[in-house]
Amino acid sequence: MELPNPAPRPEGEVRELERIWATPRGWRLLTAVNNTVIGLLYIGVAFLFFLMAGVLAMLMRTQLAVGDNRLIGQDLYNQMFTVHGTTMMFLFAVPAVEALGVMLLPQMLAARDLPFPRLSAFAIWAYVVGGLVFFSTIFYDLAPKGGWFMYPPLTLTKYSPGDNADFWLLGIGFIEISAIAGAIEIVVGTLRTRPPGMSLAKMPIFAWTMLIFASMIMFAFPAVILATMMLEIERAFGWPFFSAARGGDPLLWQHLFWFFGHPEVYIIFLPAAGLVSMIVPTMARTPLVGYHLIVVALIGTGFFSFGLWVHHMFTTGIPAMSLAFFSAASMAVAVPSGIQVFAWIATIAAGRQRFRMTTASLFILGFLFIFTVGGLTGVMVAMVPFDYQVHDTYFVVAHFHYVLIGGFVFPLFAAFYYWTPLFSRRPLSERLGRWVFWLMFIGFNITFLPMHMTGLKGMPRRVWTYPEDIGWNMLNAISTVGTYVLAAGILIFLIDLIAKFRFGNAEIENPWGAGTLEWLPNDVYCTRSIPHITGREPLWDRPSLPQEVRDGHHYLPNAPTGGRETIVTSPIHARPQYVIQMPGPGWPPFLAAVFTAACFLLLTVKMVTIAIICGALAIAFVLVWAWGLDPGPSKGMIDIARGIRLPTYMTGPTSHSWWAMVVLMIVAASLYFAYVFSYLFLWLVSPEVWAPTGSPAPPPGPWPVSAAALLLAGSSTIWLIGRRLEKLAASPVAMAAALLLSLALLIGALALELSGHLTTGLRPGDNAYGAMVYLGSVLFAQLAFALTILGLYTLARYLTGKLDGVRRVTFDNYMLLYHYAVAQSLLGLALLHGFPRLIG
Amino acid sequence: MKEPAKEAPTVSAILFLLAGPILWAGHLLLVYGVQSVTCVVGSASVAPSALIQTSVVLVTLGAILLLGLALFFPGRLAHMLRYQTPDRDNHVFSVRVERFLILLSLPAVIWSGAAAFLLDGCGLSR
Numbered sequence: 001m002e003l004p005n006p007a008p009r010p011e012g013e014v015r016e017l018e019r020i021w022a023t024p025r026g027w028r029l030l031t032a033v034n035n036t037v038i039g040l041l042y043i044g045v046a047f048l049f050f051l052m053a054g055v056l057a058m059l060m061r062t063q064l065a066v067g068d069n070r071l072i073g074q075d076l077y078n079q080m081f082t083v084h085g086t087t088m089m090f091l092f093a094v095p096a097v098e099a100l101g102v103m104l105l106p107q108m109l110a111a112r113d114l115p116f117p118r119l120s121a122f123a124i125w126a127y128v129v130g131g132l133v134f135f136s137t138i139f140y141d142l143a144p145k146g147g148w149f150m151y152p153p154l155t156l157t158k159y160s161p162g163d164n165a166d167f168w169l170l171g172i173g174f175i176e177i178s179a180i181a182g183a184i185e186i187v188v189g190t191l192r193t194r195p196p197g198m199s200l201a202k203m204p205i206f207a208w209t210m211l212i213f214a215s216m217i218m219f220a221f222p223a224v225i226l227a228t229m230m231l232e233i234e235r236a237f238g239w240p241f242f243s244a245a246r247g248g249d250p251l252l253w254q255h256l257f258w259f260f261g262h263p264e265v266y267i268i269f270l271p272a273a274g275l276v277s278m279i280v281p282t283m284a285r286t287p288l289v290g291y292h293l294i295v296v297a298l299i300g301t302g303f304f305s306f307g308l309w310v311h312h313m314f315t316t317g318i319p320a321m322s323l324a325f326f327s328a329a330s331m332a333v334a335v336p337s338g339i340q341v342f343a344w345i346a347t348i349a350a351g352r353q354r355f356r357m358t359t360a361s362l363f364i365l366g367f368l369f370i371f372t373v374g375g376l377t378g379v380m381v382a383m384v385p386f387d388y389q390v391h392d393t394y395f396v397v398a399h400f401h402y403v404l405i406g407g408f409v410f411p412l413f414a415a416f417y418y419w420t421p422l423f424s425r426r427p428l429s430e431r432l433g434r435w436v437f438w439l440m441f442i443g444f445n446i447t448f449l450p451m452h453m454t455g456l457k458g459m460p461r462r463v464w465t466y467p468e469d470i471g472w473n474m475l476n477a478i479s480t481v482g483t484y485v486l487a488a489g490i491l492i493f494l495i496d497l498i499a500k501f502r503f504g505n506a507e508i509e510n511p512w513g514a515g516t517l518e519w520l521p522n523d524v525y526c527t528r529s530i531p532h533i534t535g536r537e538p539l540w541d542r543p544s545l546p547q548e549v550r551d552g553h554h555y556l557p558n559a560p561t562g563g564r565e566t567i568v569t570s571p572i573h574a575r576p577q578y579v580i581q582m583p584g585p586g587w588p589p590f591l592a593a594v595f596t597a598a599c600f601l602l603l604t605v606k607m608v609t610i611a612i613i614c615g616a617l618a619i620a621f622v623l624v625w626a627w628g629l630d631p632g633p634s635k636g637m638i639d640i641a642r643g644i645r646l647p648t649y650m651t652g653p654t655s656h657s658w659w660a661m662v663v664l665m666i667v668a669a670s671l672y673f674a675y676v677f678s679y680l681f682l683w684l685v686s687p688e689v690w691a692p693t694g695s696p697a698p699p700p701g702p703w704p705v706s707a708a709a710l711l712l713a714g715s716s717t718i719w720l721i722g723r724r725l726e727k728l729a730a731s732p733v734a735m736a737a738a739l740l741l742s743l744a745l746l747i748g749a750l751a752l753e754l755s756g757h758l759t760t761g762l763r764p765g766d767n768a769y770g771a772m773v774y775l776g777s778v779l780f781a782q783l784a785f786a787l788t789i790l791g792l793y794t795l796a797r798y799l800t801g802k803l804d805g806v807r808r809v810t811f812d813n814y815m816l817l818y819h820y821a822v823a824q825s826l827l828g829l830a831l832l833h834g835f836p837r838l839i840g
Numbered sequence: 841m842k843e844p845a846k847e848a849p850t851v852s853a854i855l856f857l858l859a860g861p862i863l864w865a866g867h868l869l870l871v872y873g874v875q876s877v878t879c880v881v882g883s884a885s886v887a888p889s890a891l892i893q894t895s896v897v898l899v900t901l902g903a904i905l906l907l908g909l910a911l912f913f914p915g916r917l918a919h920m921l922r923y924q925t926p927d928r929d930n931h932v933f934s935v936r937v938e939r940f941l942i943l944l945s946l947p948a949v950i951w952s953g954a955a956a957f958l959l960d961g962c963g964l965s966r
Contacts, residue, residue, distance in 0.1 A: 191850075200853075201933035292933060296940040303861035304948065307868045319879055319962050321892070324955035325872050332948035571850045573930065684880045 001542075004532055004641035009552035013559075014528060020559050021112070021525035024585045031585040033117035034524060039103030040423060040503070042124045045131070046096035050409075052135060053087035054490065056080045058483050061447070065480035067468030077464035078145035082168070083138045085148030090172050091131045093268040093408055094217075098123070098182040100271065100415065101210045105189055107422065107518035108204050110549075112526045112566035114189035115656045117582055118589040118625055123181035125593030130178070133601050134171035137164070144168035147462060149257050150231070152242040152250045157235045166235065166604045173228040174600040176221050183214035183221075184663045190214070191571040192656050195517070196555060197533035198574045204516050204536070205288065208295055209274025212302040216267050218663060219306065222671035224260035226678070227253055230775065239764045239771035241682070247689035247768030251316055252681055256674060258309035265403065266305040270298055272411035273340055276364055279418050280344050282514040283361045284351035287537055290343040297336035297343075304333040314387045323384050330382035337375055341368065358512075359433030363414035366441045370406025374399060377452070392462075395455025401448045413440070413493070421506040422518060432496045439489030446482025450475040515540035521550045529557035530567055530640075533574070560638040561648055567640060568656060578650045579638060581631050588625030592618050623793055629657075630797075632807040651808050661813050665820045668783070672824050675779060676831060682768045683835075689767040691836035696760040703756035704833040707749040708826060714745035715822045718815050726805025735798055742818065743791045749825065750784050753777055776828045783821040790814045852923040857934060859910045859917060860942035867903040867949050871896045879962035889961035900953025907949065911942045 024032050032038060060080055063072040072080070102120050106113050114120060137143040144164045146155040155165045190211040194203065230241040231253065240246035242253055281288045288294065307329035314323055345368070348355050355361065377399040381387045390396060413436070421427045454475045459466065466472055510519040515537025520527045531554045535541040548554060556567055556579070564582040569575055595618035602611035633649035640646055652658060688694045698704075721728060721738050728735045754777050764774035794814045797803040803810055855862070874895045878888050910917050914935050918924070925931040 199927075199930050199933075201930050292936045293940060296937055296944065299858065299937070300861060300941055300944045303858070303865065304944075307865065307948075317964060319875070320964060321875055321896075321955050321959045321961055322872060324959055325868060325875075325952045328951035328955070329868065329948060332944070332951060335947075336944060570847045572847050572853050572925075573927070575847065684877065687881075 001532065001534060003548060003553045004555050004644070005529065005553045005557055006642070009557050013552060013557060016559050017525040017528070018523065020562075020564055020584075021523075023524060028585065030590050031587050033113075033121045033583070033585055033589070035102050035106045035113050035117065035120065036423060036524070038117075038121050038124050039099055041128070042099035042102055043096060045124075045128050046092050046099055049087050049091040049131060049135065050096070051490070051494070053084045053092060054487065056084040056087075056138070058487055060084065061480040061483040063464065064466075064476050066477065067466050067470065067473050069465050072464065074464045075145070076141075078462075079138055079141070079143035079164070081462055082144045082147055082150075083135065086144070086168065086172065087131075087135060088404075089148055089264065089268075090175055091127075091135065093404070094179055094264070095127055095131075096412060097210075097213060097268060097271040098179065098186070100275070101186045101213070102182070103423070104419065104518060105186065105207060105210060106193070106526055107520075107522060108207055108516060109190070109193055109198070110195045110517045110520065110527050110530050111189070111193035112530075112564065113582060114185050115193055115566075115568070115580055115582065116185050116188070116660065117564075118586065119181050120185050122589040122593045122622075122625075123178045123185070125590050126178040126181075126597055127175055129594055129597035130171055130174050130600065133597065134167060134175070137167050142167060149261060150253075151257075152231060152234075152253050153244075155231065155235075156242060163605055166232065169228045169232040169235070170600045170604045173225055173232070174597065176225050176228075179217055180221055180667055183217040184660050184667075186210050186214035187218070187663050188656050188659045192568050192659060193566055193580075194569050194574045195530050195533050196567065196569055196574055196576050198569075200572055202533055202536050205277035205291070205294055205298075206271070206274035208298055209271045209277075212298050213267055213271045216263050216270075216302050216305070218667050219670050220260045220263040220267065222667055223256045223674040226671050226674045227256035227260075229778075230256075230678070233775070233778075234771075237765065239774070240768055241678070241771050241775075243768075246766075247682065247686035247694075248771070249682060249685045249768075251313070251685075252678055254313050254316065255309070255681065256678065258312045259306070259674070262309045262312065263302075263305040265400075266301055268404065269407040270301060272367075272408045273298070275411045275415045275418075276344060276367065277340075278514075278516065279360050279364055279414055280347050281537070282418075282512045283356045283358060283364070284348050285353050285356070285513070286347060286351040287515075287540075288343065289346040289350050290339070291536065293339050294343050297339040300336035301333060304329055304336070308333060311382055311387070314384050315391045320384075327382055327384055331379060334375060334379050334382075341372060341375075344368065356512075358417065359428070359430050359437055360414040360418040362434065362437040362441075363410045363417065366437060367406055367410035367414065370402055370410060370441075370444065374402030374404075374406050378403060390455055392460055393455035394451045394459045394461060397461055398448045398451035398455060401451075405444060405448075410440075413437075416493075416497075418512065419518075420501065421508065421511050422522065423503065424500065425502045425504040425506060426500045427506065427511065428493075428500050429496050432492055436489045436493045436496070439492065440486055443482050443484070443486030443489055447479050447486055448482070450478045450482075454479070509546065510539065520546050528552050529554035531555070554641070555644070556640045560640075561635045565648070567646070568650070576640065576644060576646055577654060578647045579640065580650075580656055581635070581648060583625075583628055586625065588621045592621035592625060595621065619789060623789075626793070627797075630802065630807060630809045632802070649807075651806075651812055655809065655812075657809050658812060658816070661816045665816065668820065668824070672779060672827070675775065676827075679772045679776075679831060679835075682772060683839075686768055687839075689769045690839065691762075691769060692840040695767060695769045696762045697840070698833045698836050699756035699760055701833075703752060703759075704829045707752040707756070708829055710745045710749040710752065711822045711825050714742050714749070715819055717742045717745065718818045722811070722815050725808055725811060729798070729804040732799065736795055739791055739795050739798075743788055746784050746787060746818070746821065750777070750780050753780065753825075753829070773832055776832050780821075780825050780828060783817070783824065787814070787818055787821055790817060848923045848925070852921040853934075856914075856918055856921050856923040857937050858941065859938055860907060860945035863903050863906055863910070863942075864945035864948050867899060868952060870899045871952060874899070875961060892961035893956045896953055896956035900949060900956070903949045903953075904946065907942050907946050911939055911946075914938055 023034055023037050063069050142164055190207050233239050234241050240248040242248045242250045310326035311330045417428055417433055459472050527549050529549050529552045531549050538545055561581055564584050565579050567576055568578050568580045570577055595614045599611045599615035635648040637645045637647055683690050691697050762770050764770045794810050797810050875892050878892050925934050
């Protein structure tokens with residue numbers, strides 16, 4: 001292969017890169033956006049939550065060690081298992097995966113950073129602040145008590161008075177939004193910042209898993225965000241979504257929650273499988289066997305995981321045939337998981353040299369054993385008759401800990417040992433690592449293997465104690481001993497980490513002799529130059545690559561725009577398209593995150609005025625941060641290599657900002673489809689409260705028709721502005737009038753829709769039908785609010801000369817979201833006005 | 841600047857690669873939707889079980905047919921979706937992924953559809 005930049009590079013380029021990508025020091029470290037810095041913070045805080053939730057687990061196991069124990073009271077125990085489960089799922093597992101994505105993806109893709117570094121920083125700080133406040137509720141008797149899945153009616157105000165449940169609903173709802181922000185970053189980053197030549201067929205498996213992980217978040221999380229909104233609205237204002245007496249149904253929560261909750265298991269597992277697929281070939285010193293099949297297995301698992309949610313509801317009285325559909329899918333998902341396990345075993349067997357038995361390898365082998373056992377018990381509980389017997393018993397607790405600890409925690413520890421040399425001057429101790437592994441492996445199995453038996457003997461989950469003479473003592477005592485052994489392993493790891501980890505680059509660049517790009521010579525700017533990729537293990541295919549990259553012989557060896565930048569490539573074949581200019585450190589993402597967290601948490605404790613002020617400040621800081629994101633085309637074309645010149649500015653469907661907005665629209669659409677499902681589900685359950693017989697008929701035809709006409713007029717206005725932006729740019733009055741008109745038409749449509757329903761006498765608290773009708777308006781209002789801010793921001797940029805026919809990214813985003821809002825609202829009008837007429 | 845190095849639309853790639861799982865998802869949505877709605881709104885004049893069983897069998901046969909077509913004629917599907925992969929590596933990768941995903945989806949569809957022959961349309965299993 002001919003080198004993209006064969007000539008020697010001029011002096012001073014590296015110093016310039018170091019200056020541009022330097023990490024802020026002192027207090028300004030809070031403003032850092034470099035992926036290595038914020039990624040470490042992210043994984044560090046996620047690990048802290050793992051430790052804290054682990055301490056809760058130890059306390060619970062101590063309580064259960066003997067029957068009739070009074071060490072911990074019932075109420076505190078309820079809070080502890082709720083916070084333990086919630087923290088492990090929402091504050092440890094998903095954030096740890098996103099942290100690994102933020103830390104490792106730019107290195108694996110040899111990108112200088114992911115495309116939205118400030119969005120990453122915002123997501124991370126929001127999570128840190130929100131997560132710590134949520135966890136601290138356990139210390140003030142304010143923690144939720146409804147289990148990590150918070151089923152109504154237990155969590156309705158009648159049975160859970162006080163603010164405890166609200167901390168879960170608002171806190172977790174907010175952290176999910178942070179997860180979605182991270183997912184947008186990962187989807188766009190994986191598809192658009194790969195190095196030239198790295199087509200989909202050459203992408204590292206970890207990048208595949210992160211792409212699938214983030215895509216799954218886009219479809220799964222909106223369902224639970226809608227559910228938390230509905231439950232919080234019911235608790236705060238009495239709209240009866242889940243109260244059976246007024247046409248609601250608690251099972252709706254279970255459908256929405258598990259539509260998120262089951263994919264969540266795979267959202268956690270798939271990236272861990274990606275880590276394994278990266279480590280196994282290195283330790284076996286041979287390429288991964290069955291790359292294509294593993295990609296197939298990952299995609300298949302991701303898809304099938306969305307067809308399993310009802311297997312958490314086998315005992316709720318759903319018809320047998322429905323159960324059969326989901327039982328079939330539950331068993332089908334075992335096939336792609338099995339493909340991966342066999343591919344890893346085949347890779348280990350295929351190596352010409354002996355499989356290297358490092359600490360990371362031990363954790364991988366431990367994972368294979370534990371996860372396979374968890375998978376087998378998963379097939380058992382996928383069978384409806386068996387599930388009837390063990391539902392809500394310790395058998396299920398044993399099963400999901402085998403899957404989650406085996407499927408995620410063990411690969412995560414393998415990753416810690418494998419990738420620490422990338423971020424620390426000294427690696428972790430291999431000698432202590434073996435102690436860590438064996439203590440964790442033995443401790444884990446002593447804890448959870450007996451739980452299968454405890455469950456089969458009938459011990460239910462979530463009980464704070466049990467009678468001494470019922471025959472569960474010995475098994476519980478063994479489990480408790482196991483917990484302490486497991487904790488001892490983690491404690492040794494912690495001591496080793498504190499003793500050895502020092503931020504910086506290791507002396508040995510590629511200690512394991514791996515073949516993937518993250519082991520190229522790295523610095524704060526990632527790699528000196530961005531390599532051209534011709535295979536899946538570039539460092540094995542071309543041993544001279546590290547030196548070539550270090551000497552700047554590949555793409556973009558310098559900083560031609562004078563700022564932070566990386567190459568954007570096409571999503572399928574990774575052909576260079578343009579150079580993205582990225583923002584550097586700044587206070588706005590940090591402050592926006594702090595005030596967003598404050599807004600949600602103050603709402604929880606009903607301090608509404610201060611919450612609104614914090615919300616306004618959060619929006620203000622987001623706008624300040626966004627102000628510098630559209631630099632315009634002033635830098636022109638630049639050379640990234642001999643003979644290759646790329647633009648430094650892009651608008652339209654090729655630009656990364658367009659992609660991010662499309663991802664956001666998919667998230668919004670997922671949420672809206674969850675709403676449509678909820679509407680139809682409640683109608684099926686309670687047709688007697690539905691219009692036109694059980695509630696006032698929808699307003700007469702002219703109301704929805706007028707609202708639809710306003711929406712279409714708004715869309716047409718936006719379309720016309722888009723077409724004539726260059727001409728309109730010369731006429732401030734016309735441009736301002738057109739933008740304001742589009743907003744007025746949207747808000748007018750919302751007002752018409754709302755007042756139409758009010759005139760019929762229908763009120764949201766009347767019954768489930770009324771609640772669903774007005775929830776439609778709430779979702780419409782959310783979009784209208786976002787568009788109002790974005791529209792006024794677009795106008796402000798235009799009036800300050802930062803928006804014209806060429807520099808139009810802000811307008812394009814407004815246009816996309818506007819058209820989406822119109823499409824969603826038209827669907828809403830058809831549903832809310834058409835459906836009652838159809839069934840009437 | 842709006843028109844840099846172009847390639848097949850990403851949506852085409854997604855639809856081509858994921859044809860199998862998309863058809864599986866459509867099948868699950870239809871059979872579950874039809875069965876749930878019919879059980880709730882079905883009246884005595886229309887035997888819900890017969891209606892459900894007929895619908896599930898028809899939807900399953902339709903899904904199997906479409907999956908079969910996509911499995912045996914990937915070129916036609918790619919052409920229909922305007923998905924082109926000029927280099928051999930990516931072509932082989934795309935077709936393999938598409939076919940293997942169909943092979944995973946096919947048993948899942950048959951497995952679900954088989955329920956129509958084994959269980960009553962609306963009865964509870966306990």
